[in-house]
Amino acid sequence: MTLLSRVLGLVRDVVIAHLIGAGAAADVFLFANRIPNFLRRLFAEGAFSQAFVPVLAEYQQSGDINKTREFIGKVSGTLGGLVSIVTILAMVGSPVVAALFGMGWFTDWMNDGPDAHKFEQASLLLKITFPYLWFVTFVALSGAVLNTIGKFGVMSFSPVLLNIAMIATALFLAPQIDNPDLALAIGIFLGGLLQFLFQIPFMKQAGLLVKPKWAWRDEGVTKIRKLMIPALFGVSVSQINLLLDTVIASFLMTGSISWLYYSDRLLEFPLGLFGIAISTVILPTLARHHVNREGDSAKSAVDFRNTMDWGVRMILLLGVPAAIGIAVLAQPMLLTIFMRGNFMLNDVYAASYSLWAFNAGLLSFMLIKILANGYYARQDTKTPVKIGIIAMVSNMGFNLLAIPFSYVGLAIASAMSATLNAYLLYRGLAKADVYHFSRKSAVFFFKVLLAAIAMGAAVWYYVPEINQWAKMDFFMRVYWLVWLIVLAAIVYGATLILLGVRKHHLLTKN
Structure with missing residues (x-):
């Protein structure tokens, strides 16, 4: 399901690139789209799940289904009430939101500059896209509940509906109106609604569809609140950095936001397919090992460490070849996937520079998802917050140093801050004796690196020059x-086997 979601996400981006390219309209829509995307990652893949799942595991461990149902109702009612207020305020005050994150456009609007229209259009689109926050909140809640009872497919399929809605509005609604970016914004709204409705029958089937109830002072809600507030910051530093990049990009040349978006989207494919998926799967297991520590603390600690080590090995197995593959095939992938309609060859070159810069931090972005779980499964949110503050401040400093490199500098800064973030998260776990990178994993990493280098060399040898690639028709591209990716997979897999990697190296006892 996750693969289907990512593939449809790429199809959606292809349609967007064809429809609005990388010009002013694209910058405005992608700006308005970034807010709900940030919130989706924040809730569905971030702070809410990190805070909610460990507490829910405690209720489920008690074996009292009625208490669990009551707890879910109180959480949904309290969180839903708060998010309703925030959503309404944001819709009414969308110009304020647009001014906050698009300061460059707002400055032009105040001074009748050339980008004044971008601010006005962004304010309008935010009114349409912001309700996605309300929908995604309940989607994240129900998805987290279903994940804890082993129904991972529901949450994995949910983003498919958003992609389908956006593709449909781009194909059928956009040709009927003057502003295609308006049609895409409507697609986000409809996609959120579909995601929300899709979860309901599965929650009902599991016997966990309950009436929301406001319970701000409830013990369980209070515990989640205390865990979630710092986690909102700690687990989402990379996304906060992207928002800060958006603010700076609004001062840069037209197309900067679009080029950063398209390159980030290609990077999100392996990050979402591998990093977030593995993180989502191991979090309930880590939380369960932590809850079980009262029975056999020594065994639980070993199980916790083994699960963390397995997660890191899987990230290395998939992340290292992904990073090398993207480095070699950046321009061919951008050209094949996006160059059509209003997306031109110069956009391919521009986006490839930021993709290479982002790609330098791919492994770090993926490791953050795993390492952060080592804290949140133990209900420790303070440490990631401290680390997050350091990483975010560092990113600001890196942004300033990278100003001469324009939008590419923003991508470089994000990669550098992500690497720092991952390192500090690991160092904290090691100091607390929660997780150490095992000798077994170190040997495994060395073999993976050698295999990935061999793979990259083989692909680089056969890949045509970009000018030749541009002359090919779509099907030849x-x-x-596909041929190069298949070649990469064969060389990588064969080299791993020659180096002695076997199935048991990929397994965990837990």
């Missing part, structure tokens, strides 16, 4: 890209 797809043929070459």
